Amino acid sequence: MSIPNESAPGSRSLFQPASQWLSMLRDRRIGAVELLELHLAQVAKHNPDINAVVVQDLEGAFAAAREADSRSLSEMPPLHGLPMTIKDTFEVTGMPATCGFPFLASHRPELDADPVARLRSAGAVIYGKTNVPPGAFDWQSSNPVYGETCNPWDLTRSPGGSSGGPAASVAAGFAALELGSDIGGSIRCPAHFCGIYGHKTSFGIVPIRGHIPPLPGHLMRPEMGVAGPMARSAFDLELALDVLTAPEQLESTAWSVRVPPSRHERLQDFRVGLLADSSIFAVDANCINAIEEYAGDLRRLGVRVDVGAGPHIDWKMSYETYIATLFQLMAGGTPTPVLQQYVATVGQLAEDDHSYPTRLARALALRHYEYVEVTAKRELLYRQWRDFFSRYDLLICPVMPTVAYPHDRRGHEAPNAIEAGEARTMVINGQPRPYFDGLQWPSVATVANLPATAVPTGRLVDGLPVGVQLIGPYLEDRTPLRFAQLVEQALGGFTPPPTVA
Template sequence: MQDSAPILPISAGGSFSTATQWLEALRARRIGAVELLNLHLQQVEKHNGALNVVVAQDIEGALEAARRADNLPSSGRPPLSGLPMTVKDTYEVVGMPATCGFPFLADHRPQRDADPVARLKSAGAIIFGKTNVPAGAFDWQSFNPVYGTSKNPWDASRSPGGSSGGSAGALAAGFTPLELGSDMGGSGRVPAHFCGVFGHKPSYGVIPMRGHIPPLPGQIASFEMGVGSPLARSAQDLELALDLLIAPDERSQRAWSIAIPASRHERLQDFRVALWADDSAYALDDGYREAIHAYADDLRRLGVVVDEGARPDIDWQAAYEMYLTIILSIAGSGVEASEAREVIESAALLSPNDFSYPARMARALSLRHFEYYAVTERREKLFRAWRDFFTRYDLLICPTFATVAYEHDHRGAGAADPTRACKPRALNVSGQPRPYLDGLQWPSLANLGDLPSTAAPTGRFVGGLPAGVQLIGPYLEDRTPLRFAHLVERELGGFVPPPGCQ
């Protein structure tokens, strides 16, 4: 059942100030960049031993950058000048290893920053650490053979999420005011939900991703649906980060530019909001569902009209199968050729009624090229169904995941095939076991549609754990869900520090 915990304001000081608040203090010279960096390093020193979310640091390089920032003249400073931050260990950063949790990359020290990291550094950010991920960035638990297990600051027995679990955990614990994660199957939004922070999955293609792992170092092809994902302790900080990260990729930048339009509305009461929070198509825990409906009631008290029956005209089971075809094909691209052949050969023996995840993986890997084009055509029709829906509504509010943060469960870890690696595990949804990879269901809505989705705390808790929602908006209109999240945050509050990290 939902807890009746109070909604607390964002801290106005200490390690839990927002990035915007810290930047104001830096510009006014109320604090220096070296002093601010040391404050966060002290918080890491105090609490990271119990959480293991920050897994690599470049303290000397960060101190040197902070000293340079302190010596800059007040005028003409870049927008993030002097702001310390960490980034997910899927991004290449000069001065630190980039492993993506793979032992064979434990000694990989890149000589060039990933493109999103370079943009943050150009804006003045001081990258002092890397945050933990699951091996290969394919899980909602952040553990791997290189750095071990990351823990949720709200309850160390629980996962902080994944694959940006270290990112969200570091924000919730006050280790960093801003984070750079990524998202293809909820990897940014699910950790934000589990840890009670904000996250944004941008519209596909607006943030360049060269230097992100996967793909492996040296490979340059980008993956469908994969995006960079800023995380923060306020919605305002998300928009600040997004503005700095948006750019065409390096191949297109000579001719293209990207301009995200303004939010459709500036008043909460003007947003046309749909709510989907039931288990008619996808798994949803009862306690979490109640928390979302309580959040919807909070919105109604603020004058927001919330329509609980509106949906895009989409076959949700067919859409999910389409999503799995794409993401399991991507996951399978890293499988050894001999294993891939074994999986493909098994597809011919499958019953058409076998919808287990190994069976779905086998079908995805055995798909012929012309058949994949048929998937592409169906996806184009889905894009247009979403576009039609967003002529009548501005947002769809829905769950971020099936449950709130769950207990660590590392059974099956280590197999190259993620469907096999996760096979012994299960999700406990309202006391009933569900296949572990059913956790992809709710995140898939925005990924398959290439849509922007802002993960935001609801101010509600289930079993003492934060419950968030995702706010899905129209394609390339990222400011609409971001502004809605910011307006709600001003009225209801947003991030609440975990008691053990204050």
């Protein structure tokens, strides 16, 4: 089923792209205070049911909006007067930063996280924080501090995670632009579940100091973890990318970041591969059908899409390398006695036990020389992807195995997210699968540090939107973004959920 294009460009719909609001702000057709009030009215109307925006700084936001309205045209920065919400993994002055942890409920940072500071300096009016799962490690955006966030398309369903609150905020008209983060599909999964756009940036091009995890006061740059924008238009993703892109603070003395232009400017020039194969990783047949229909749309636009074309990679090795790297990172926030308990069990585990708690134990028990072998496998993957991108410009593949699934509260009392996931399953083609098999498709881009843009396909399954990820070459973020923009122009993109439109 195709989604009708109800948000026609140029309308003054609350759901229009950020770029259109910014044009109106610069032309004084609307003021920053008026625009903030418009968004707050939408929050007041629909947030009690959705629970995406969990804390607000109205005093600070109105002060920033009044300042924006006092600027002259020559003083207007790129995001002049645009209301924004920010994922509650980022430290934002004036509001708590909890990452869903009760023990951080009173943590009020004195500095903005680096990407937040860049957005604020660019003129964004930051008025609220959006919900996440504890530790930003789940596709259910629910925590003991702020409760459960619902999908605007169906309140009985998850909006995804960990950027579930941000995706719901954008889809419900609470903000036209959001800041998310991604290490396990945390931008791409919620974008797919909520029918919006999201961009997982190439690793290292957006500074992430001030993101939780790691816990406040811990200086660590997690491998594979990135920050990136979420929006209702692929054009807005690039607008935000231009603001967010910068070296980390310690490198800024000598380094600069310049993301190159897109490889092509015409859809017909892009060389596109498509992998939506359940023999590689789990994916529901209905989602495969929707993706194939999307590929048909592209072909009618003159795009050559090669089904089955992908890098020559051992996909099992790729996934296990990703899992070992990801689970090693969990050691940084795990108490020593708990680490010791996991390591102590490794010798007792059966060789054919591939459950996720077992994978966690094995990852935590890796000796340094063993982890060096894991990093060497990633180096091999980098080069295999580089070879693929010498022949193709993009790879289209699923974001997740299914569309948004019902809220699943099982395992909430477990000691960590991995153990909680063992209490849950995903139903794929009518059969239960391990919950954390949802990491498989997101891992494809993440393990190799690649950019990936999540885009709506214009299809629904069970009344819920289906997205895909457009994986591009390392450090060439504008290539998948430009492709997404051209397709959006030709086919339309975001449609507001009927419950809030």
